[in-house]
Amino acid sequence: MNKWIFVLRQNKLVLAAVYAVFVIVTALSVYLSDKSVVSFLLLLSSFLLLYYTAFPNTVKWGIAGVLLLIVIPFATSGGASHESYMEVVTQCGIYIAMALGLNIVVGFAGLLDLGFIAFFAVGAYSYAIFSTPQVSNFISGNLFPLSGSWFWLFILLGGFIAALFGVLLGLPVLRVKGDYLAIVTLGFGEIIRLIFNNLSKPVNITNGAMGISSIPPPNLFGFQFTFPHQFYFIVIAILAVVLFGVRRLEHSRLGRSWKAIRENEIAAQAMGIPVIGTKLTAFAVGASFSGMMGVVFAAKQTFIDPTSFTLVESATILVMVILGGMGSVPGVILGAAIVTILNLQVLTELTNWFNQLTLNGIVNIPSALSPSKMQRLLFGVILVLMAIFRPNGLIAAKNRKVNEEKLKANLPKAAVPIGQSAKQSGGAFK
Amino acid sequence: MSELKVSKLIKRFGGLVAVNGVDFTFPEGKISAVIGPNGAGKTTFFNMITGIYIPDEGEIELGGKSIVKVKPHKITELGVARTFQNIRLFGSMTVLENVMVGMHIHLKAGLFGTLLRLPGIRQEEEDSAAEAYRLLEYVGLAAYLNEEAGSLPYGAQRRLEIARALATRPRVLLLDEPAAGMNPRETAQLIELIKQIQREMGITVVLIEHDMKLVMELSEYILVLDYGTKIAEGVPEEIRSNPRVIEAYLGKSAVRQEVMS
Ligand SMILES: Nc1ncnc2c1ncn2[C@@H]1O[C@H](COP(=O)(O)OP(=O)(O)O)[C@@H](O)[C@H]1O
Numbered sequence A: 001m002n003k004w005i006f007v008l009r010q011n012k013l014v015l016a017a018v019y020a021v022f023v024i025v026t027a028l029s030v031y032l033s034d035k036s037v038v039s040f041l042l043l044l045s046s047f048l049l050l051y052y053t054a055f056p057n058t059v060k061w062g063i064a065g066v067l068l069l070i071v072i073p074f075a076t077s078g079g080a081s082h083e084s085y086m087e088v089v090t091q092c093g094i095y096i097a098m099a100l101g102l103n104i105v106v107g108f109a110g111l112l113d114l115g116f117i118a119f120f121a122v123g124a125y126s127y128a129i130f131s132t133p134q135v136s137n138f139i140s141g142n143l144f145p146l147s148g149s150w151f152w153l154f155i156l157l158g159g160f161i162a163a164l165f166g167v168l169l170g171l172p173v174l175r176v177k178g179d180y181l182a183i184v185t186l187g188f189g190e191i192i193r194l195i196f197n198n199l200s201k202p203v204n205i206t207n208g209a210m211g212i213s214s215i216p217p218p219n220l221f222g223f224q225f226t227f228p229h230q231f232y233f234i235v236i237a238i239l240a241v242v243l244f245g246v247r248r249l250e251h252s253r254l255g256r257s258w259k260a261i262r263e264n265e266i267a268a269q270a271m272g273i274p275v276i277g278t279k280l281t282a283f284a285v286g287a288s289f290s291g292m293m294g295v296v297f298a299a300k301q302t303f304i305d306p307t308s309f310t311l312v313e314s315a316t317i318l319v320m321v322i323l324g325g326m327g328s329v330p331g332v333i334l335g336a337a338i339v340t341i342l343n344l345q346v347l348t349e350l351t352n353w354f355n356q357l358t359l360n361g362i363v364n365i366p367s368a369l370s371p372s373k374m375q376r377l378l379f380g381v382i383l384v385l386m387a388i389f390r391p392n393g394l395i396a397a398k399n400r401k402v403n404e405e406k407l408k409a410n411l412p413k414a415a416v417p418i419g420q421s422a423k424q425s426g427g428a429f430k
Numbered sequence B: 001m002s003e004l005k006v007s008k009l010i011k012r013f014g015g016l017v018a019v020n021g022v023d024f025t026f027p028e029g030k031i032s033a034v035i036g037p038n039g040a041g042k043t044t045f046f047n048m049i050t051g052i053y054i055p056d057e058g059e060i061e062l063g064g065k066s067i068v069k070v071k072p073h074k075i076t077e078l079g080v081a082r083t084f085q086n087i088r089l090f091g092s093m094t095v096l097e098n099v100m101v102g103m104h105i106h107l108k109a110g111l112f113g114t115l116l117r118l119p120g121i122r123q124e125e126e127d128s129a130a131e132a133y134r135l136l137e138y139v140g141l142a143a144y145l146n147e148e149a150g151s152l153p154y155g156a157q158r159r160l161e162i163a164r165a166l167a168t169r170p171r172v173l174l175l176d177e178p179a180a181g182m183n184p185r186e187t188a189q190l191i192e193l194i195k196q197i198q199r200e201m202g203i204t205v206v207l208i209e210h211d212m213k214l215v216m217e218l219s220e221y222i223l224v225l226d227y228g229t230k231i232a233e234g235v236p237e238e239i240r241s242n243p244r245v246i247e248a249y250l251g252k253s254a255v256r257q258e259v260m261s
């Protein structure tokens, strides 16, 4: 076994061939079989394998792109029954983006936020309200309700509005720390949901518990996006932007400031980092990812109501982050994918299977025990097991190692030689 | 210009007066020391200068301007940097990253510049990594650059705190018990390092220390606190022979040092 891994590590060609065979076999079996959850999960696991291969990073990104844009759409194009795969992958994408957002707040900045779903709700409602007759209840004019062509602008707007809410929430909330912060954000999440639930009087803005229906699908030059496999591409595009954003931020001045605050707030202040402002940025950036996906969610479901934005949803995203590994981007992606697939695919399939068995009279499983109702139990078990066995998550956060030779090569270019900096430049001190 | 001066400084914690009406002017561009028995109020004194505590009464001036009630991060921008008695590194970040955090106020990259990776940002990032590396070389930690800061031995952690503080390019450097937990060899290296910093960078260095050998060797001027009150100030010779100081502090410590060596 070890010998084989060694060969694969050494010989990129063999590795590429083995990997290609794996992808082709799983993709074909998804394509050819009527419905095979196992081969579908194997196909998805090719991303995880890819992460562990020895290919250079750029090659990995390229392969991931091919998998996402060609292989998966092809493999799941085998008929209407395959549409549910696309639904799962699309939901995965939505949750991955949200988990990456929460990871900035919890994983990077170390701020426990238990009301994160509120920003998703804000994004979803902002598109839903302005694109349906709902808007006419409080704004008159012929412009509203907006058509599906506005969807694209609303992705940005939803992100922006959610970021704004993040800042508004942060201003009062960030004065408390630790456990208190968790409780206050939990309250905030519930307040937002209750507001959406009750804002049907005196002016009907959100239509209350009835929710908003007939949300127009995205429209691109007359082309309507209605099927999961069409939303898939929208989600992939947003996710790509989010992912590049996160990776850039992680190893930047801002990313380091977030982590510094997480590690030691007093020392971070002593290094000149404005704590409140930096935390607010974390809230805003994290919230914006959620808000963007909220817009997509509203357009995809065409109907939203407050029940989609409960505390359980906030907890679900937190479980994704903790399971995957706080502060670890690949970990959080894996965590979000696992939890989503567990929710949408595995638990549903198991439930169907048990139902089938019950129908055939083989066993008798009361519906109260059906797997889809065990979601919370399962999350609890996952969290306990993680805390015991892998407190750092499935893929623990890793620090970036810097090449010493490269640093040395850069030395002559370095801005101010430190030996002289203090004396020379009063200008260095703002 | 960078003159740091405190007058009638008072800090109370409940009924306890941790710092009680201290007047002091730190000699500019020189090394001075604040000494006194445990609980004398030395760390509290530093915490007020760096804005972590707001004094109940009194004045702190830097270059003629009051820095009372100025936020800690703004005080860093004004050129005051410090290390901590109970080490406060960013434990799970790398040694290099710790120093790069120290350069925060001298970097420009903001949210959107980073997201769009504007041309200057990448260069700034490379330059700052190189400068951080140079600082690590300066304090003798270059070999550790990719290690987790929290995994370093104590002595190295204290030197990393110094490197991180230097990265802010301070005019005034406050060191809170920099030799605590160091063995004699590490202490000797530390003495050389502090001398070098003062000599090459012209920084005003203020240190809190219990190691009298280090204090007497390094400092040109000494402030002695006891129960929050200034009981003496002066050059090392004066302090050494001051009866109040000997009674409050040096007596016990000098005896201990005799026994140890
Ligand atoms: N945040 C605080 N709250 C209450 N008491 C404090 C606080 N910080 C320091 N003290 C008290 O103030 C006194 C001086 O402490 P400190 O400045 O740490 O002394 P030193 O550094 O000289 O050993 C001690 O009695 C200490 O218990």
Ligand SMILES: [Mg+2]
Residues within 6 Å of the ligand: B042, B043, B044, B085
């Ligand atoms: Mg102290």
